[in-house]
Amino acid sequence: MIVRRIARPMLAGIFIWGGINALRYPSAHAPAAEKVTKPLASKTQLPDDTELLVRANGAAMLAGGALLATGKFPRLASTVLMGTLAPTAATHDFWAESDPQAKAGKMTQFIKDISLMGGLMLAAVDTEGKPGVAYRAKLAGQSVERTARSARATARREAKLAALQAKNAVS
Template identity: 40%
Template sequence: MNLTRRIARPMLASVFVADGVDALLHPDAHVAQFKKVTPLLEKAGLPPVLTSDAKMLTRVLGGVTAVSGLMLATGRNPRSAALTLALVNVPLTVVNNPVWAANGPQQRKQFSSGLLRGVGLGGGLLLAAKDLAGKPSWGWRWSNAREHAVEVREARAAAKAKYKG
């Protein structure tokens, strides 16, 4: 792993680890934020089953976020961890920054800034999920192996033909 990845992954993951641990240990503040946007989410089509136990949902998402953040920070399945964080980041960013429910221009500015920050983190996570750490993708490896297998078969057939006769 090169130095940039060794430094950048923990930096990117730190926000998610801290938020995840906070959601696990202190879910009430997160639940209060979630309750503010629950009616709108239900109107948008979120099933009431998901909103019925907001404390448990908060803790589950907190656990997923903390574990995925630790995995990204330590380099354990970093692509899967980054993709998981990117998927979890979307609803969390929307819930934590309800621009449509802002009371005044100052709060709207604050929510807009938080929304853009969340979008930026999501972009960084998508880049981390796409990062192959200098290795070719599985698709390329597979097609390259197939090409070389054909070349090897042709070379064997040519060698057999030459020495048989």
């Protein structure tokens, strides 16, 4: 559908640009990212190198954005991009801001990130009119159930025939 061909690159554009920017200038993103990377590194096996983590997030944004824009693995790409948004949204901690102007700016960025996540959720569940995994699993289950019922009926019929043959052979 033409809408997908237009909408996917439009949605992906911010991630491609942000990914390139993070890869080229990680030190510019590091101060804001430290709010997320330092606590995360202390609780996980991630390295305690904020610039490295900014670059990794940027690479994921660039790769996911490129895949989404080109329509290659769009559901996977959207899921990856949602993962890159979580730490980004957390850096816009408007709730901790006391200056009204700074608070409004951070709130706008936070809402933008949440809005992008909504678009990515739609892209992640878009099956392009093809049956999704849940539907195919349901059909497979129904097929197995029909096959089992048929096998059960055949087994009963065969057992009755065998019993009749045994009874006739004895007589």
